[in-house]
Amino acid sequence: MLxxxxxxxxxxxxxxxELSSLMKKIxxxxxxxxxxxxxxxxxxxxxxxxxxxxxxxxxxxxxxKEHIFMFAPEGWLIxxxxxxxxxxxxxxxxxxxxxxxxxxQKDFLELFxxxxxxxxxxxxxxxxxxxxxMQKRIxxxxxxxxxxxYEHFTKTYPGISQRVPQKMIASYLGITPEALSKVKGTxxxxx
Amino acid sequence: MLxxxxxxxxxxxxxxxELSSLMKKIxxxxxxxxxxxxxxxxxxxxxxxxxxxxxxxxxxxxxxKEHIFMFAPEGWLIxxxxxxxxxxxxxxxxxxxxxxxxxxQKDFLELFxxxxxxxxxxxxxxxxxxxxxMQKRIxxxxxxxxxxxYEHFTKTYPGISQRVPQKMIASYLGITPEALSKVKGTxxxxx
DNA sequence: TAGATTTCTTAACCTATATTAATGCGAGTG
DNA sequence: CACTCGCATTAATATAGGTTAAGAAATCTA
Numbered sequence: 001m002l003x004x005x006x007x008x009x010x011x012x013x014x015x016x017x018e019l020s021s022l023m024k025k026i027x028x029x030x031x032x033x034x035x036x037x038x039x040x041x042x043x044x045x046x047x048x049x050x051x052x053x054x055x056x057x058x059x060x061x062x063x064x065k066e067h068i069f070m071f072a073p074e075g076w077l078i079x080x081x082x083x084x085x086x087x088x089x090x091x092x093x094x095x096x097x098x099x100x101x102x103x104x105q106k107d108f109l110e111l112f113x114x115x116x117x118x119x120x121x122x123x124x125x126x127x128x129x130x131x132x133x134m135q136k137r138i139x140x141x142x143x144x145x146x147x148x149x150y151e152h153f154t155k156t157y158p159g160i161s162q163r164v165p166q167k168m169i170a171s172y173l174g175i176t177p178e179a180l181s182k183v184k185g186t187x188x189x190x191x
Numbered sequence: 192m193l194x195x196x197x198x199x200x201x202x203x204x205x206x207x208x209e210l211s212s213l214m215k216k217i218x219x220x221x222x223x224x225x226x227x228x229x230x231x232x233x234x235x236x237x238x239x240x241x242x243x244x245x246x247x248x249x250x251x252x253x254x255x256k257e258h259i260f261m262f263a264p265e266g267w268l269i270x271x272x273x274x275x276x277x278x279x280x281x282x283x284x285x286x287x288x289x290x291x292x293x294x295x296q297k298d299f300l301e302l303f304x305x306x307x308x309x310x311x312x313x314x315x316x317x318x319x320x321x322x323x324x325m326q327k328r329i330x331x332x333x334x335x336x337x338x339x340x341y342e343h344f345t346k347t348y349p350g351i352s353q354r355v356p357q358k359m360i361a362s363y364l365g366i367t368p369e370a371l372s373k374v375k376g377t378x379x380x381x382x
Numbered sequence: 383t384a385g386a387t388t389t390c391t392t393a394a395c396c397t398a399t400a401t402t403a404a405t406g407c408g409a410g411t412g
Numbered sequence: 413c414a415c416t417c418g419c420a421t422t423a424a425t426a427t428a429g430g431t432t433a434a435g436a437a438a439t440c441t442a
Contacts, residue, residue: 367400373399
């Protein structure tokens with residue numbers, strides 16, 4: 001996927017006033033490892049495009065347990081999809097020193113999307129691809145065993161298993177770190 | 192949500208030639224209970240708007256087991272979100288005698304979306320709402336117990352638990368019918 | 383580098399859910 | 413109405429994964 005600024009630069013045809021005012025809405029920021037970019041309950045929803053590094057989004061349940069919703073390595077877009085009560089439900093933080101482009105959800109919807117050529121069927125396609133990924137994950141979660149989930153993860157995020165702690169992968173899969181460790185061990189030994 | 196035709200009728204401002212050619216793309220059909228509307232592997236992806244009745248979408252795994260992805264009662268839109276290899280991955284069938292409006296995905300993307308006023312930020316909002324629902328379900332699946340999942344289901348589909356067999360609800364939740372029966376029983380007795 | 387801290391692994395034990403099977407109920411069909 | 417057949421329930425048993433705990437390995441930090 002292209003970053004926000006790259007996407008905009010593809011459409012220089014438009015007048016430069018509109019273009020530069022949109023460009024001002026996009027901030028480039030760097031965050032140190034372990035920095036929190038968004039807290040659940042924040043009223044401003046932002047979209048982050050990862051240029052370098054690694055982010056994750058997650059919830060914390062009543063018992064204080066984290067549940068990772070997604071990871072976002074280079075080239076990924078990450079944001080809280082929830083729009084209830086206008087506030088966010090997910091935390092987003094940096095698992096590595098990370099460089100991002102940021103845009104407000106409001107600006108994204110009102111300025112960015114209408115500006116780019118994506119405001120035709122291509123834009124719907126991008127979102128449908130995203131929904132396809134979620135559909136696959138839901139089906140996996142209702143049907144697959146721990147080891148099958150792990151294998152699904154490695155396909156979805158190639159090369160990421162070396163960059164994040166296993167306990168976070170377990171959290172993403174909806175199992176405990178101990179269960180993941182066990183299941184990986186027995187699988188390796190079984191070969 | 193509005194049906195396809197209702198959506199179109201909101202935009203009579205456009206010229207009537209374009210409007211009537213679009214209208215021709217939308218078919219109204221009725222399907223008897225237990226009829227299959229779409230098989231996994233079908234090359235034509237259709238979108239179904241349910242005017243009356245009840246549909247569901249589901250996969251069948253290697254062991255022949257069904258996994259229900261979603262239900263679609265009156266007012267819901269149902270379609271296979273997967274776009275891999277241009278073919279569908281889900282089955283869609285009728286749980287009741289059902290009346291729908293149907294449109295091809297291709298026509299939906301190329302004609303319907305550009306036609307309606309939804310081709311601005313509103314359209315993105317509709318899809319974001321959909322993604323928010325999926326986000327909630329994923330978080331529920333990685334974090335909630337059987338009974339919590341059931342309660343989440345009754346909130347998502349109020350009034351539907353009386354219209355579908357329990358074993359299908361169990362399938363939607365990713366648990367066995369026996370487990371759902373037990374868990375409901377102990378909960379009722381526990382009160 | 384040493385020490386502290388976090389993460390991973392292993393193991394013993396526990397619990398929720400799966401599996402299998404038997405029974406009874408209810409809806410659909412002749 | 414009688415006969416299926418699919419569905420729900422219950423129970424006995426099995427198992428995957430959870431919990432707890434402790435030590436080993438890796439990573440961070442001074």
